[in-house]
Amino acid sequence: MVICSVFLSLSFLTVGVFGDEVKSVSVMEGHSVTLHTDVVKQRNDVITWTYGPENTFVARINGNADSIMFSDDWMFKDRVKLNDQTGDLIITHITSQHFGLYTLKISINWKVSYKKFSVTVYARLPVPALIRDFSQISSSSERSSSLKCVVLCSVMKVSHDVSVSWYKGKSLLSSISVSEHSIIRSISLHLECLDDSDVYSCVVSNPISTQTQHLNTDVCHKCSDSPDMRRNMWIIILTVIFALLICVIIIIKHKRSVQGFVKAATRDFSRSYEDSNSSRPGNDQKQKHILVY
Known part of the structure; x- marks a missing residue:
């Protein structure tokens, strides 16, 4: 029983905990992206990065040997870097081929833990x-x-x-x-x-x-x-000109009518004055005196 318990304990420590949570990361094509481990590497820690459903090897940092290894695969060769303090994976000059799932494996003594990252690569947008x-x-x-x-x-x-x-x-x-x-x-x-x-x-x-x-x-x-705007503007201009012409004509006619009224009034006044003078008695006697003489 004791042997079985020890075996089960060792198995649990070796397998560790698999994280179900997947962190999404977006990046523009041609740029760089950093996948963070959120840990500080200790001397005996081993950090390994793999890619895709087949867990293609990308990079590893070995705490004991203090060494870093990179993949020779054409997708990652000369494109990936590792932070020697944290084990963060840096992919430079990223392309659409780097789209997919990345898995981080952290081995601390007998305990193994995992993190997953879903990387989405967007192409450069064209100018519309x-x-x-x-x-x-x-x-x-x-x-x-x-x-x-x-x-x-x-x-x-x-x-x-x-x-x-x-x-x-x-x-x-x-x-x-x-x-x-x-x-x-x-x-x-x-x-x-x-x-x-x-x-x-x-x-x-x-x-x-x-x-x-x-x-x-x-x-x-x-x-x-x-x-249509130009036509409307011409219509407005012509309408204004026509209205001004009408106003000028009305003013001229009004002025002429006033002048005619003044002339007629003056003429009537003169006639009335003459008629009033001719009808006075003194004037009749003078006329008779002239006739008698």
Whole structure:
């Protein structure tokens, strides 16, 4: 019984505890990533890193011999480093091939513990392209006179977990998810015209980075440059001129009517004055005296 108990105890210490928790780590392609052990290596500790479901050897630091070993596999050769104090694994110039599960094995005396890391490698995001879309305009006459501006935001060479979105300022207008297998990799924006006060942006993003392209008048015409806007401005200008002409005509007619009224009033006043003078008695006697004489 004692021998069995000792055997079971030794077996437990040798096997140790397998951690079920997997830590997720994201990195941009071409950058470096560090997987942390969260321990300080002691002299007798052995830290081993493996990759994938087949536990492909990546690197090991042996406390007793104070030595570090690295894999000769093409994926990791000249790309990995180990921190000699903590055993942290550093992968430099990472590529999409390094995506996957990494397992850390820490051997301290008879006790063995494990940690797992899920590494996601994101490709560099492309700068979105903004293209004016005329396909939705049916005829050439409509094309020349229509105010509508349809802009496509397109991306190429994308990987997974990528979204393409239109923003007005900081407000999200629309968004789609795309990947390397997506048939549709563009999203459209419909505008009447582009106002100077409005800022429209197409944003391509994944969980760790973004690329932004702003909409400008090279792609979509300004509201002040639109045919209808110019026509409306001419209508307003002509309306103002016509109203001014009417006002001038009214003023001239009013002035003439006033002048005619003044002349007529003056003439009537003169006649009345003459009539009043001719009807006085003194005037009649003078006339009779002149006749008698």
